[in-house]
Amino acid sequence: GQSLEQPSEVTAVEGAIVQINCTYQTSGFYGLSWYQQHDGGAPTFLSYNGLDGLEETGRFSSFLSRSDSYGYLLLQELQMKDSASYFCAVTDTGRRALTFGSGTRLQVQP
Amino acid sequence: EAGVAQSPRYKIIEKRQSVAFWCNPISGHATLYWYQQILGQGPKLLIQFQNNGVVDDSQLPKDRFSAERLKGVDSTLKIQPAKLEDSAVYLCASSLRRGGKETQYFGPGTRLLVL
Numbered sequence: 001g002q003s004l005e006q007p008s009e010v011t012a013v014e015g016a017i018v019q020i021n022c023t024y025q026t027s028g029f030y031g032l033s034w035y036q037q038h039d040g041g042a043p044t045f046l047s048y049n050g051l052d053g054l055e056e057t058g059r060f061s062s063f064l065s066r067s068d069s070y071g072y073l074l075l076q077e078l079q080m081k082d083s084a085s086y087f088c089a090v091t092d093t094g095r096r097a098l099t100f101g102s103g104t105r106l107q108v109q110p
Numbered sequence: 111e112a113g114v115a116q117s118p119r120y121k122i123i124e125k126r127q128s129v130a131f132w133c134n135p136i137s138g139h140a141t142l143y144w145y146q147q148i149l150g151q152g153p154k155l156l157i158q159f160q161n162n163g164v165v166d167d168s169q170l171p172k173d174r175f176s177a178e179r180l181k182g183v184d185s186t187l188k189i190q191p192a193k194l195e196d197s198a199v200y201l202c203a204s205s206l207r208r209g210g211k212e213t214q215y216f217g218p219g220t221r222l223l224v225l
Contacts, residue, residue: 031211042201042216043153050211087152095166096205096212097143100152 002026004101011107012078020073020104022088030091032064032071038084083108114217116202122223128190131220135204144187145201192224
């Protein structure tokens, strides 16, 4: 089976940097994705790591260490609109569907 | 490019009634997924289609849930009979794989409340 762990809540102030960690257990790991979901909204894709290292997309970066079964999402220059839930999700080699973590609720304060 | 469309957006039913949800994926996306998201949790896969064939339905409660994807485009998910614990958001997603990376695009979801 697959399991993922991420913190349930994180609070930060506008302009700050926040890191959301994700550890996973899976057989046949293929990749780690991050999705953002605002209250009442649909999950939207943020970033994907198939190989070790850092992927950068604007203010968001994601990191993966396959040997440690660990990844993180880094959000820089936080804005109020970044207040949302962030999910890590793994894809295994056998199937393309995502297995999601339980999500980290990020609250950005002024 | 139009996104994933779902309807209805909201549905309230009583337990033991039946309900159906509809999804139209992004044009050209061969893979379609149905997820169930219970409040405070991450989405959980119910069923995955590749064109009009089922790839994975291992987590679909087949005694009450059914899904089909006719002609490899639109899909419907049905619950019959509904239970209280089926109250959740039902998300449809479609995906495209490019260069080994797969990105899933989610629809707005259908919020189901079972009373």
